[in-house]
Amino acid sequence: MKKNLRKIAMGLGLCIALVACSKDEETIVVPVSAITVKDLAADTVTGLGADGRPQSAGTTTYYSLVDNKIVASSDAASTKWDIAFSSTKILVNCGTSGPGIGGAFVFKGLFDDLKTIPVDSSFATDNSNAASFAIPLGSGRAWYTYDGLTTLVSPIxxxxxxxxxxxxxxxxxxxxxYYKGGVTLPATASVSDKLFKQRYYTFRYAYQPNGAKTF
Amino acid sequence: MKKTRYLLILLGLFQAVNLSAQTRFVKDTLESNGDSVVVTATRTERKLSNLTVPVTIINAKTIQQNGSLRLTDILKEQTGINLTSGFGAGIQLQGLNPDYTIILINGEPLVGRTAGVLDLNRIALGNIKKIEIVKGPSSSLYGSEAMAGVINIITDASMGAPLTIGLRYGTYNTVDANLETKFQTKNFQYQGFINSYNTDGYSIRPNSNSRVRTPIERYSTTQQIKWNLSSKTNFVLNTRYTNEQIQNEIAVSNNGVTIYSIGKEAIQDLNVSATLNHRFSKKLKTSLRTYTTTYDAVQNLLTINGLPYRDVLNHNFKRIENQTDWDLSKNIQAVFGVGAVLEGVKSSRYDSEKLRKQNDIQYAFTQWEWKPSEQFTLIGGVRFDQNTQFASAYSPKLSMLYKLNSKHQFRFSVGQGFKAPDFRQLFLDFTNAAAGSYSVFGSAQAQQVIARLDVLGQIGNLFPNYYLLKALKPEYSNGLHLTWDWKINARSAVSLQLFRNDIKNLIESQQVGTYITGAQIYSYLNIGRAFTTGFELEGQHKLNANWSLGGGYQYLRTGDKDQIADIKSGTVYTKNSQGYSRLMKLNEYVGLPNTSKHKLQAKINYNSPKGYYLNVRAIYRSKWAVNNNNGNEVFDNGDVFASGYVAINSAAGKSFKNGISVQAGIDNISNYIDAANLPNLPGRTFYTSVKYQLQKNK
Incomplete structure (x- = not known):
């Protein structure tokens, strides 16, 4: 039965945007909507350097989950943004990244199954000085794996x-x-596609505006 | 075809072949005997039809008529064997990786594996009498590595033509030249063989400046001396030396960074074995074998950003062994053996290039064969290996043969094989400057090294795996094989073999942490449990005196038992095409990477009494998983697969009575290319060869 509910929830989630998820009947809070953000550019590649590394401007894209929109980088030192992207690095508005009281942790499980944030969860914060981030950097750690052979990034x-x-x-x-158009490139894609179509995030999120830990 | 086993079971069937000029010049004891003698399966000479375990024999004639130059050429056309790429060409036997098959030359192991792979292109096939392949764990006789099987290459010690010269030229300027010489007096035999192999290599990757197969100059020589000291005692000395010069142009990628390097690689491989055989009586004989081998590889690269990269591996292996064969009675034969191995490795990938890492092994084995009747044979054996670097290993084996009648026979074997942690897994201390500066540390010192780096403030993160590091145990495999041979009639035979291998304590490289730069740190842990299972079906049919058909099929299922348990417990996820995660179902699981469910091969063979021959061989391999693209570390339907393919090879030739033989062939006729997944398969290649054998004065 649980499985069916999940299927239903997922099916609804497919209906591109702003469709209310079906909820367990006993859920008392107001259901929140799942929102899909497409092709959010995050420090896209400008070329290939002489050292073989992809080159980019080193920018960060700031995003407000509350307003579902990009926040200008001039507002980086404000609490207008909640989450920020720069290539595979994801920042939250806290610690060394911003003045907010943000935090994050990585939950292992399904999006629709996370209905209540567990009571014993601890939110980590960003500390760039110690190379320690709430959403840890690196392949196989938080949200992606990187394959050195195909040079492709795949969300876990x-x-x-x-x-x-x-x-x-x-x-x-x-x-x-992580690729433009929301489709992971095939392993055989051209070097140019692999370079220039990466760093475009497609993600879905649910935001609970009332401060509760339920979705 | 190579499954001569079945052909040979059919007595008389080969008379036509034996009449051919080919075999008249190349005295092939296999075929003239009708029932070949196998040494690998029991470490004693046994007739093929009396063996209790499945054995494949590839004889010299098959090797020659197929136009095979290197060991890889012939092995890839065998049932249940696939070639692997990466660190040279290795073989996968019944779904198990190259590390699990021991490669012997005249019963002595070859060393010099990179990442567990022994590059089988190192082995020239010019003077090979036969290749014996024993599937299933044979560690009870051969020790570590003989977990999936044993491949024993037996050089030609027969006293045929005193001089043989061969020359072959093919696509990519591939030139292979052989010189073989033999002479004998009453008590002394000498045989020498020199091979030179040169190729420009090839690049089947478009727009790539790195060649898939690099330009190589390779020389190898084998010399054999046999000296009969008395009618009961003889002495055999075998030497083999290979020298390879390889030009590298390499591109390595890590974390999106591709680094190009150029340079040279030099490999030398020397094997010397000396054996003293003595027969006390008809019932008791003994042999004292000493063997020493050195594999020395040096790679010097210069990366595009000017960083030098040097890789040195020097592996030596010395062994002394005594084996005694004793026929206790008419029905019972026993084999006893004891031996000691000194093995050492020096490598730039360890903490110091100059320091030799050493492992000493002592072992003893025994095998008992009981043959109460012509119909039934039972063999039991056990081996014990003890060593200085890791836990001792004990490997038992039991096998039997039952001949129901002249048409049906059954073989059953069960045994345990092991693979000791290798030097790399114990001692590696390697940081790859040519690929993003990741590090791999052997388990024997990983904690120590990482703790030291941590003190220096270089460690970013330590993963849970770091705290699980401890002394490695050998990997174990329990193998079960059941074979049914059915001789349908004088023209046809089939055989069905069921197999299952269960492996535990698999040693796998795991990320244990990161540097503060984000570069990965890996080490090795005994974590995996896996299985491979399936069946092999082989058949032979003789159409008439000249034409024959042969074929083989393998069905293979593999799996990582821990992953299967995780899938069952509902903790493995996959993604749909929109990128939404969902639970993965067990029927989406495809098993171990690089394993194919189906492998099929077929061969048509023509041999005329006048010395003409023609063969067409086709190989089909179904798709195999190569990359995980949903980050779940489990291979499923949604991952990246290499496509299934067909390769067709053909060769034709003629042997003349004056000792000259000619051959021409085409490999990969349909020009199938998959640069990323099959780097060892060039496009269509052509070759032609000529060979002259000096006639012996009668």
Missing amino acids: AGRVLVIRTATGKFAKIEILN
Whole structure:
């Protein structure tokens, strides 16, 4: 039965945007909507350096989960943004990244199954000085794996990023894709496609505006 | 075809072949005997039809008529064997990786594996009498590595033509030249063989400056001396030396960074074995074998950003062994053996290039054969290996043969094989400057090294796996084989073999942490449990005196038992095409990477009494998983697969009575290319060869 509910929830989630998820009957809070953000550019590649590394401007894309929109980088030192992206690095508005009271942790399981943030969860914060981030950097750690042979980045199945926003509300995010158009490139894709179509995030999220830890 | 076993069971069937000029010049004891003698399965000479375990024999004639130059050429056309790529060409036997098959030359192991793979292109097939392949664990006789099987290459010690010269030229300027010489006096035999192999290599990857197969100059020589000291005692000395010069142009990628390097690689491989055989009586004989081998590889690269990269591996292996064969009675034969191995490795991938890492092994084995009747044979054996670096290993084996009647016979074997942790898994201390500066540390010192780096503030994160590091145990495999041979009539025979291998304590490299730079740190843990199971079906049919058909099929299922348990417990996820995660179902699981469910091969063979021959061989391999693209570390339907393919090879030739033989062939006629997944399969290649054998004065 649980499985069926999940299927239903997922089926509804497919209906591109802003469709209310079906909820367990005993859930008392107002259901929150799952929102899909497509092709969010995050420090896209400008060329290939002489050292063989992809080159980019080193920018960060700031995003407000509350307003579902990009926040200008001039507002980086504000609590207007909740989460920020720069290539595979994801920041939350806290610690060395921003003035907010944000935080995050990685939940192993399904997006729709995370209905209540477990009581014993602890939210980590960003500390760039110690190379320690709430959403840990690196392949196989938080949300993606990197394959050195195909040079492709794949989101890990069954990972949900649980976010405390800049103002202390809660949200959950599932990264769906890292390539433009929301389709992972085939291993045989050209070097040029692999370079220039990467760093475009497609993700879905649910934001609970009332401050509760339920979705 | 190579499954001569069945052909040979059919007595008389080969008379036509024996009449051919080919075999008249190349005295092939296999075929003239009708029932070949196998040494690998029991470490004693046994007739093929009396063996209790499945054995495949590839004889010299098959090797020659197929136009095979290197060991890989012939092995890839065998049932249940696939070639692997990466660190040279290795073989996968019944779904198990190259590390699990021991490669012997005249019963002595070859060393010099990179990442567990012994590059079988190192082995020239010029003077090979036959290749014996024993499937299933044979560690009870051969020790570590004989877990999936044993491949024993037996050089030609027969006293045929005093001089043989061969020359072959093929696509990519591949030139292979052989010189073989033999002479004998009453008590002394000498045989020498020199092979030179040169190729420009090839690049089947478009727009790539790195060649898939690199330009190689390779020389190898084998010399054999046999000296009969008395009618009961003889002494055999075998030497083999290979020298390879390889030009590298390499591209390595890590974390999106591709680094190009150029340079040279030099490999030398020396094997010397000396054996003293003595027969006390008809019932008791003994042999004292000493063997020493050194594998020395040096790679010097210069990366595009000017960083030098040097890789040195020096592996030596010395062994002394005594084996005594004793026929206790008419029905019972026993084999006893004891031996000691000194093995050492020096490598730039360890903490110091100059320091030799050492492992000493002492072992003893025994095998008992009981043959109460012509119909039934039972063999039991056990071996014990003890060593200085890791836990001792004990490997038992039991096998039997039952001949129901002249048409049906059954073989059953069960045994345990093991593979000791290798030097790399124990001692590696390697940071790859040519690929993003990741590090791999052997388990014997990983904790120590990482703790030291941590003190220096270089460690970013330590993963849970780091705390699980401890002394490695050998990997174990329990193998079960059941074979049914059915000789349908004088023209046809089939055989069905069921197999299952269960492996535990698999040693796998795991990320244990990161540097503060984010570069990965790996080490090795005994974590895996896996299985391979399936069946092999082989058949032979003789159409008439000249034409014959042969074929083989393998069905293979593999799996990681821990992953299967995880899938069953509902903790493995996958993604749908929109990127939404969902639970993975067991029927989506495809098993171990690089394993194919189906492998099929077929061969048509023509041999005329006048010395003409023609063969067409086709190989089909179904798709196999190569990459995980949903980050769940489990291979499922949604992952990246290499496509299934068909390769067709053909060769034709003629042997003349004056000792000259000619051959021409085409490999990969349909020009199938998959640069990423089959780097060892070039496009269509052509070759032609000529050979002259000096006639012996009668």
